[in-house]
Amino acid sequence: MADLPPEQPDSTDENKAVPVPAPQLLVMPPNDAIPSMVWPGTEGETAWAIPVQIPSGTRGYALFVPMVAAPASVPAVEKPVVKPPVTTPKPAENTTPKPPPAVIPQRPAPQRPAPQSPPYAARPFGRYEPAPSPWQAFRKKNWPAPKEAQGWAVPAGVLAGALGFLIFLPLDRVGIGWFLGWLALTLGVGFAVHKSPDLPRRERLIRAGWAAAALALMLIPAFRNAWWLVTFSVLGAIGCTALAIVGGRQVRSILFSLIAAPYAAFAGIPWVRRHLKASPNPGIARRAFFSVALTVVVLLVFGALLSSADVAFSQLLDDVIPDFAIGSVFQWIFLAVAGGLLAVSGIYTLTAPPKTSSLDTEGRGRFGLIEWAPAGAALVLLFGGFVAVQFTVLFGGSRHVLKTAGLSYSQYARSGFWQLVAVTLLSLALIAALARWAKRDQPIERLLLRVLLGLLCALSVVIVASALSRMWEYQRVYSFTGERIFVMASEMLLGVIFVLIAVAGIKWQGRWIPATTVGLAVLMLLGLAALDPEGYVASRNAARYAGSGKIDAWYLRALSADATPALTKLPDPVRRCTLSWIAEDLKEPDPWYAWNLGRVQARQALKELGPGAIGNQKDCKSADQFDLPKTRR
Template identity: 40%
Template structure:
């Protein structure tokens, strides 16, 4: 008997088609691609509501914490104008929506589930086609897929060859223009693109509800391929190395800038910038070592479990000190040379890694980490939302302006490239460059409609329009 995959046996129900169409219309109406704004929040909320309605009908509930995280992350564009921050949050929002419909728990499940919707959108095309065909048969009108494909090909050929003929002859071009209805081609294309992109994404999310991923939630039993001495020896050596480094670093960790200035041939750049990246790499690599040990180390006896708690636990604790050292170095470097978006981002990443090590320590107490993968991704989402909450560009501008009061060089050119998030800080500076930068933001606050409304630009409107360059 020929085995037929389950995805070939199911078809999209009418509510899926309605949900995809509704989400596509909402997104095409609300989205403005050139800037963050409330339209992005409306579009994501529409997708989540549409998918949730389908989930209720199919009795496959969403993982609501991830669904709410998707909405919250996309909502950052409503309150912050920094485009780099919104891009990060938008990508994380799409990944959170994917996790909401896949309901995965394991590490490899999250890696697959976080990227599942784009692939499921392609797989869902046949699913939707079968649903349309069934809907046609139910209404008494049989849909011929070959006829639909023929019509689509015909339209494509007419568009391509018509454009070429119009470019070859002005009279024919005028005839086409008189025959074709007057529409804004750019806006129409954008509307269709958004409708199809968001509609297909909604189809992909609903497809994952109807045809779940393979059994990615089942953690395969840990296969012990190492004896206790075989893993304890390298990990113990690392613990001794980390302990020696921490002992040497105690002075520099708590000595601060005065120690750096007193040390021969040691500048802020040598101490902070160079050392930070090595320590950040050590932090990430140590996490890999602990993960491998947790996977391969035996835990049959009580002594096995005791050593598995002590050595990786000690390594995690010492790594937390390394994280603190890296953060101290980056803070010292920023105080010396100024605050930038990149420096604040890497500092946030290092803080997140510190939180991950705390989670690892918590999982190591009972040697049970089924919840760890979701918690790690959850803390990453929380870190992004926390970064948005502190308004990073305003913080950067305020810190650099405060440094200039103490005779530090102020990089006005860099501050001039920040978004309207930094406008309140720039408004406190009575200098021509600050007024000119505020004046230059006028275009951002004036070229705005309801789709791109943003709290940051709205709050800065008065300061920007009153500025005189």
């Protein structure tokens, strides 16, 4: 902004210096013909300037236009107002001359003050720009859009993801196609972004590790059929894919990746479309479409002729090509769109990855020693008393419980498991809050906080062990189920997290705990898949039936094909009942993209058993005598 010239005194008043209007500078966008701006003031007033801020990265040239002073306003001239005469009844004619009409002088209108300048940068044309939202400010600073690029690598990666889901992914039942579709998506995204220089080598290895974890979880539907295990595996694979795309190492950035990945899938569509428009060969899309259409026509015509000529070849085509129906068309469209959007999210984000480190800020100490120490110490004393009782139960056994509580050991085991799970989760949240917001500026604060958190972690591990022992005893008395095994595995994971927190508290270095927890959850799911939980449940229930003569046949017949080899070892009529639903589900063969090891083993076991050993609903009615009571007592 140019400096103002020195003020010159007015000739009308020698004692008062009146400034003379001076040219002012205004930043404007580039234009060939810019008119001069009228100075928003009057002559004789003090000159003023408009502050202008140019944001970094603004395109264009800074042009400076002089302000032209506006002419001084001239006061209005007084005009006489003629008052109309009052009409009265005419008297007799009088020769006296009439007086002149009365004139009422008008006061001049008061002048309004000059408009004040706005407190923000003014624009000569258009309206003022609105302030950016927090999301827009974050994107501009930490997640800028990727640069425009030409080439066919990006569209090819999106096409690979769409075709991978369309060809391989089965929605009617689990199989190897889930892994193959995810593998095609991963390879397509990796091919499109393999030359991206925005990620350092260490970060690339971490992202590749999350992608490998997602593929490992997607292998579970190729080996197991338990609905709950497959569901958690697919959800875990989606979460690992989000971490591979966006990144994240702490709680905030990990949660941000779950939101940013779906957002990038839609935000990147215009960017991918511009790659098609900017291609050096604009006719390639039209030629590719023509090639695909011609290939489909050729395969339909000659495939129909050859299948009608040979029965064996027709059967092969029926196994390879899925059944065509109107609903299948919508299913194919959905799969292609889902695969394409996931590929867009991965390519768009990995080309210009966000700075997730800006989200993972260190917590500031808000609570002093007098605020958090009494509550923490009281909780430690409460946990200590509970743990002392648990040690007497664990080492005293069922006799101690029967003597003190008047309950059976199985009733005692069932009574407080979910309460202990809630205590474990609340303890974990409390420890995380103390580690983030408790002040530790003084050495005494750090020492007390370290001791308090260590005691809480140790006592929480004992509570986890108590909950696990209760659940194990409950299943031993009643029956094993896949869901209870999953709950036990989750409780064991919480116990490991407490151990990790205790280790991190030694040197106050716990930034690695959230990502490590996600990795341990992946290992937990892979371990459950290796255990074959429903096969294990079926074998334990068969052993229990051989020893006590009690079995829950209605629950066992609802298990997946994973339990079939163990159920074939049961005697009649329990075996005929438990295999009725599974045999009905396995009548139709699976297409190649739905191959599953559990179903292959189940069909083999049923084939060795023979159709006469498989029952129906009547056999289950005769097996009611072997069921446990529906109300657990």
